[in-house]
Amino acid sequence: EDKVVQSPLSLVVHEGDTVTLNCSYEVTNFRSLLWYKQEKKAPTFLFMLTSSGIEKKSGRLSSILDKKELSSILNITATQTGDSAIYLCAGNSGANSKLTFGKGITLSVRP
Amino acid sequence: DTAVSQTPKYLVTQMGNDKSIKCEQNLGHDTMYWYKQDSKKFLKIMFSYNNKELIINETVPNRFSPKSPDKAHLNLHINSLELGDSAVYFCASSQDHGRPNQPQHFGDGTRLSIL
Numbered sequence: 001e002d003k004v005v006q007s008p009l010s011l012v013v014h015e016g017d018t019v020t021l022n023c024s025y026e027v028t029n030f031r032s033l034l035w036y037k038q039e040k041k042a043p044t045f046l047f048m049l050t051s052s053g054i055e056k057k058s059g060r061l062s063s064i065l066d067k068k069e070l071s072s073i074l075n076i077t078a079t080q081t082g083d084s085a086i087y088l089c090a091g092n093s094g095a096n097s098k099l100t101f102g103k104g105i106t107l108s109v110r111p
Numbered sequence: 112d113t114a115v116s117q118t119p120k121y122l123v124t125q126m127g128n129d130k131s132i133k134c135e136q137n138l139g140h141d142t143m144y145w146y147k148q149d150s151k152k153f154l155k156i157m158f159s160y161n162n163k164e165l166i167i168n169e170t171v172p173n174r175f176s177p178k179s180p181d182k183a184h185l186n187l188h189i190n191s192l193e194l195g196d197s198a199v200y201f202c203a204s205s206q207d208h209g210r211p212n213q214p215q216h217f218g219d220g221t222r223l224s225i226l
Contacts, residue, residue, distance in 0.1 A: 032212045041219040042115075042201065043154070048214050086152055092212070096166050097142070097205060099215060101154040 002027045004091050006102035013079055014110050021074040021105045023089035033065050033072045034099065036088040043088055046074070079109045114138050115218035117202050123224045124192060131188045132221045134202030142166070143185035144203040144215060145177060154201070160185050161207070189223075197225045 003026045013019055025033060032050045036043035047056045049065035049072060056063050060083075063074045076083055086106050090099040115136045124130055136143060144159040144167070159167035160179040174190045189196060199220040206213040 034214060036217075038152075042217040045214045045216065048212055050212055088154060090154075096159065097213070097215075098156055098159070098167055099144075100156070104152050104154075106152075 002091060002093055002098075002100040004089055004100050004102035006087075006089050006105050008105060009103065010106040010108070012108045012110065015080060017079050017109075018075065018077045019079060019107065021076075021087050021089075021107070022071065023073070023102060024069075024071045025089075025091040025100075026070065027091035027093040027100060029094040030067075030091060031094070031097070032092040034090045034092060035063055035072070035074050036090065038086040038088055038104070039084075046087075048092075076107075079107075081109050081111055083107060084109045115202055115204055115216055117200075117218040117221050119221060120219065121222050121224075123226065125226050126192055126194060128192050129188070129190045130192060130223070131186055132200055132202075132223075133184070133186045134218060135184050136202075136204040136216075137183065138204055138206075138216065140204040140216075141182055141207045142205045143179065143182075144205075145185065145187050146201040146203065146217075148199045148201060148220070150198070158185075158187075192223075192225050194225050197223060199223070 035046040047063045052067040086104040090101045142161045145157040148154045158177045163179045202218040203215040205215045
C-alpha cells in the first residue's frame with residue numbers, strides 16, 4: 001500500500017524564521033510529488049516535482065525532490081503569519097493519477 | 112468564478128438519513144475525484160471518474176455511490192448515514208488522469224455532521 005509520511009506533525013515559529021518541512025514517500029509507479037497548502041478551506045496547489053535535484057521556487061517558498069532518498073522538502077524563508085496553515089504532501093502514482101496524502105504539517109507562525 | 116464548486120458547504124443530518132453532495136468544475140477537466148478528510152485532517156481518496164467512467168474506487172462502503180452525469184459534474188450520494196461518516200468531503204478535478212503530472216484542483220469542501 002502506498003504511504004506518505006510528513007514530519008514534523010506540527011511546528012511553531014516566529015515571523016522571520018526559516019522552516020523546512022519534510023516528506024517521504026513509498027508510492028508504486030511513482031510519477032510526481034505534490035505540495036499543497038490548506039488554510040480554512042480547499043487545499044491550494046503549491047508545487048509539483050517530477051525530477052530529482054531540480055528546485056522549484058515561488059517567492060519565499062521552494063521545494064526539491066530526492067528520488068534516491070524517496071523524499072522531498074518544502075522550505076519557507078522569512079515566514080509571515082499568513083504562512084500559518086497545514087502543508088500537505090502527496091505522491092502521485094500509476095496510470096490513474098491516484099494521490100496518496102501524508103497527514104499534513106501544521107505550521108503556526110507567531111508575530 | 113469558482114473553478115471547482117461544491118454544494119452544500121455544510122450538511123447537518125441525522126443517522127440513517129440519505130444525502131447527496133454535488134460538485135461541478137468549469138475548468139474543462141476530464142477527471143474528477145472525491146476525497147474524505149477526517150477530524151485529524153487526513154485526506155484520503157474515495158473515487159475518481161474520467162469522462163463519466165469510474166477509474167478509482169477505493170475501499171469505501173457501498174453506501175457511498177458516486178454519479179457523473181457528464182464530465183463537469185461528479186455527485187456523491189450517501190445512504191444510511193453513520194456517525195463515522197462525519198468529515199469534510201472534498202471534490203477535485205484534473206486535466207486528464209492519463210496525462211502525466213497534472214495537479215488536482217480542489218473545491219472548498221462540504222462539512223458533513225451526523226447527529
